[in-house]
Every structure is written in structure tokens, then in C-alpha cells.
Amino acid sequence: MFIGAMANKTYGSYDHEELIKRAKHCVCKRCGGPLTNSLIIYDIYGGVGEELYCPHCQKQEFGVEKEIYDMAEYYVENFQFNYFYDMEENDVNFELNVAKVADMMSWILKNLNLLDDNGLKDNKPDYEYYLRRRRKNK
Amino acid sequence: MNIIETTDLSHKQGSKYLLQDINWQVREQEHWVIFGSNGCGKTTLLSTVCGYRAFSQGSIKLFGEKLTKENAVALRSQVGFVSASYLDRCFHNESGFDIVLSAKFGGFGRRSDITDEDVIRARKLLQAFGIAAKGDYPYCMLSQGQKQRVLLARSLIVAPKLLILDEPLNGLDIYARDYFLNTLQQIVAETNVTVIYVTHHAEEIMPFFTKAMLLQNGKVFAQGDINEVFSEETLSRYFKHETKAGWQGDRFYIGIGEELRMDSSIWKGECL
Ligand SMILES: [Zn+2]
Numbered sequence: 001m002f003i004g005a006m007a008n009k010t011y012g013s014y015d016h017e018e019l020i021k022r023a024k025h026c027v028c029k030r031c032g033g034p035l036t037n038s039l040i041i042y043d044i045y046g047g048v049g050e051e052l053y054c055p056h057c058q059k060q061e062f063g064v065e066k067e068i069y070d071m072a073e074y075y076v077e078n079f080q081f082n083y084f085y086d087m088e089e090n091d092v093n094f095e096l097n098v099a100k101v102a103d104m105m106s107w108i109l110k111n112l113n114l115l116d117d118n119g120l121k122d123n124k125p126d127y128e129y130y131l132r133r134r135r136k137n138k
Numbered sequence: 139m140n141i142i143e144t145t146d147l148s149h150k151q152g153s154k155y156l157l158q159d160i161n162w163q164v165r166e167q168e169h170w171v172i173f174g175s176n177g178c179g180k181t182t183l184l185s186t187v188c189g190y191r192a193f194s195q196g197s198i199k200l201f202g203e204k205l206t207k208e209n210a211v212a213l214r215s216q217v218g219f220v221s222a223s224y225l226d227r228c229f230h231n232e233s234g235f236d237i238v239l240s241a242k243f244g245g246f247g248r249r250s251d252i253t254d255e256d257v258i259r260a261r262k263l264l265q266a267f268g269i270a271a272k273g274d275y276p277y278c279m280l281s282q283g284q285k286q287r288v289l290l291a292r293s294l295i296v297a298p299k300l301l302i303l304d305e306p307l308n309g310l311d312i313y314a315r316d317y318f319l320n321t322l323q324q325i326v327a328e329t330n331v332t333v334i335y336v337t338h339h340a341e342e343i344m345p346f347f348t349k350a351m352l353l354q355n356g357k358v359f360a361q362g363d364i365n366e367v368f369s370e371e372t373l374s375r376y377f378k379h380e381t382k383a384g385w386q387g388d389r390f391y392i393g394i395g396e397e398l399r400m401d402s403s404i405w406k407g408e409c410l
Contacts, residue, residue: 015249022250030231049211051247059231059276060240062248083274092276099233100274117250137254 018117019052025119026063028054029099032073035063057095064102065120068109072102139202141166141300141332142187147196149186156182157193157356169326169333169346171364174353180336183353184302185224188214201299215244218293221304221336222282225289229277234269234288235260237277241292256295263291268314282309290318297329304336319344340383343368343390352376368392 019037026035031054038053054061064072075081076097083100087093109115113129142164149157157179164170172180185191187198189210198205200213218241219225228246229237236248238260243249264273267287272280277288286309293301303322307315319342325331326346335347343364350367352359359376360367373381373392382393403409 018250049245051245053247057231060236060247061232062236062250086271087275092279096233096274096276 016050019050022063022117023052025065026052027066027069028057028059028061029064029069029072029102030054030059030061030095031056032066032069032098033057035061064106065115067120068102068105068115069098072098072105075101139166140164140199141168141201142334143199143202144187145197147183147186147193147198149182149191149193149195155356157186160196160358162351162358162361164332164334164349167330167332168349170335170349170351171343171347172334172336172351172353173338173368174359176338178353179356180353181221181223181304182356184219184221184304184334184336188217188219188302190214190224211244213244215242215296216299218296218298218301219304220286220289220293220302220306222286222289222308223304226285231276231278233274233276234264234280234284234291235273237288238263238273238292238295241295260291260295263294264288267291283311283314286310287314298331300332300334301325302334305338306335307337307339307342315342340390340392345385345388 016037023035023037027033028035033054033056035052035054037050051060052062053059054063076094081097081101082089082093084093084096087096106115109120111130111133113126114121114123140163142162144160144162147157147160147162148155160183172183174180182191186193187200187205189198189200189205189207201216203209203213205213232240232246237246239248239252239256240246242252242256261270261273264270264287267290269280269284269287269291272284277285280288286306290306293303301322307318310318322333323344323346326333333347335342337343347364349362350364351361352367352372354376360372366372368383368390370381370383373383377394379398380395382391382395384391401409
């Protein structure tokens, strides 16, 4: 697989603009680094697509809000959170735990109507919103 | 409606044809076995049909629609695609869980419109394939069998119209192999899915397969009803050795004559 920079073209991606927008306000949930929207060439003979990508972790990465990443990093570092208890404690273990906590925080904030595709909102938590969503999903 | 239709499909790399003049029609609820030696073009054919590879000549229709780079992503989201030989090059540091969810979007990454139902389904599939505890691990940290289980889970995250299984049992233990084959048999019996199954192992050919294709050097050697394609006469011509083939209960077997072995002077060191 080859990762290349986008050249203002869409290659079978129906949400090119959304990806560009998201790369501006989100960071990698593992390392906190910036995301790029990259052209993914699936194969040297062709076949292309577009994904958000973290050049540091070398992974296709949809990202989380920067504020959420910072809080998740603080949480894992100070409260000794370890979901990957059977993994050796090292940098990878730390990063995966931050990603896990960031995912959980994002889910909570989304369900309290404090987060959407545009980023964090500044309204009050709406628990009724969560209950309505849960009832709808049942 | 044809689920897959290729017309004069060819792809050339340098002076070598990876695929040559493939004319293939797969009708709804036909189940195909693709059989062939290493490097004969099986993975190339299937990844091309899914829109992951370019081709130099001919055309492909998927679900009756001509495949183009504009619609490949949308069409692909209706296909469950398992191919470690192709997808191992596409995933590295992504978690198994993210990889499973990516199939919903026809690409290799996630998008925001993931519902709680998608998450629950992805977690349940990982659990069903015995890999729940490793679901958040990066793909590169998993064993070959664990990677294969992630790819199998990925192929079922959306109820696919077409399941393309390229050597799906590679790296799995006997228990996991039978577990998957029995599950596949049930999926075929209870849904309208069409299955394309690539294997080197005759015992994986289940009675529900009705069609077969033999590939050789990127060309179709034979295709059609499974009993004709996998007849002893056709297989003997394909392998250039007298070949025995047939059903033993509900499993197929293919065996090549005993004279097929290494010249003993090589392993005895007599040729030095
Ligand atoms: Zn990163």
C-alpha cells in the first residue's frame, strides 16, 4: 500500500470535504499528532481511495478532538488506567490505553449532545438527549 | 441479475499478463470455487473485481453496474472480502475493531456515522471468532490466525450480497476451520448471499458449491458446473498428472498420483 498526499482530487471518496474539515480539528487518538487526508493507493497497479491518516503512527486514523485526547492522556498517565493488562507496559501500551479512553470519552460526550462531527459544543450536557437516543435505538 | 460480469478482462504488468481475457458471469446465489496453483492470478482477479486494482483492458460489472473509480467504494460496501494475501498489505497499526468497522464504508478507515448497533455487532463478531480480547490490539501485533479471524469478522459486519473468500481458513486451527465452514453453510442456507471461495484445499469444498473455475497463468483453464470442472479428466489435464477426485461424504477430495515427488537423489545428497 502506498500513502500519498491528496492533490485536490476525489478518488471514489464521497466525503472528501468532510475529511479535510475533520483533519483540522482532530488528532490521532493514539499519539495526539496531526492527521492528514491522504490518498491511499491500495495497490501498485491502481485502486485508490481516501482516508484520514496519522503519518507518525503510520495508520489510517479517523481521530478524536484534541481536547479529548489531552484529557485521555492525563487520565491514563495519572490514574493508572490499563485495559491492556496482558500486554507489556511500554509506549505502545500507553498509547493504546489513551486511544481506548479517548473512544469512551467521545461516546459519552456524543450521547450527552456535547460533541458532533463539527467538534465540541458549548451547550450544557443533555441527559434527556441520551435517553431519547437510547429509546430510539431500542 | 449477474452479481459479477467480466468481459475480456485483462491486466498486463510489463510484458506479463497477470489476467488475460477473463469472461466470467456469476449469477445471484451461485456459489463458486476458484482453484489454481500459486501465482495463477486468483487474488489478482478477485481484488480487481472488488475495485482495488486497476486493469488494462475489458470491463467489470458488479451487481449489474459498471465498476468505475467513482462508484467502487459504494459497490464495495456490499461485498464481504476476505483476502489476507491482499489485505495484509493494507492494514498495519489499525486495531482489529477499527478494521472490522471499516468494511461498512467500502474502504479501510472509519467514518463518523457509526451507530451503537455497528459497535455492538463488531464486538460480537470479534467475540464469535474468539478474538474479543485482542480486538483493540494493532493488527501487526496479532498472529496469522488472529489476523484471519479479524478479516472474517470484517466480512460479516454488513450483511453482504457477495462474499469473496480468498483462502479464508489460512492459519486457523481445526476447530476454527470447522466453526467457520459450518457458519458459512448456514449463511448460504438462510440468506441470498453469493459466495466466491478460493482455496488450495479440496476438503474445504462444500456440497453447496455448484460452479468452479480453474485458473492457470492468469487465464481461465476451465469454468462451469463443478462436477465437470473438477472431473478427473479436466483436473488431470490441469495438473499434468493423473488425478483422482470425487466426493467422500460431504467433502470433496483431489489427489495426485504417487509418482509426484522429489527425486530422492536430491534429499539423499547423491547429486553433489
Ligand atoms: Zn498517531
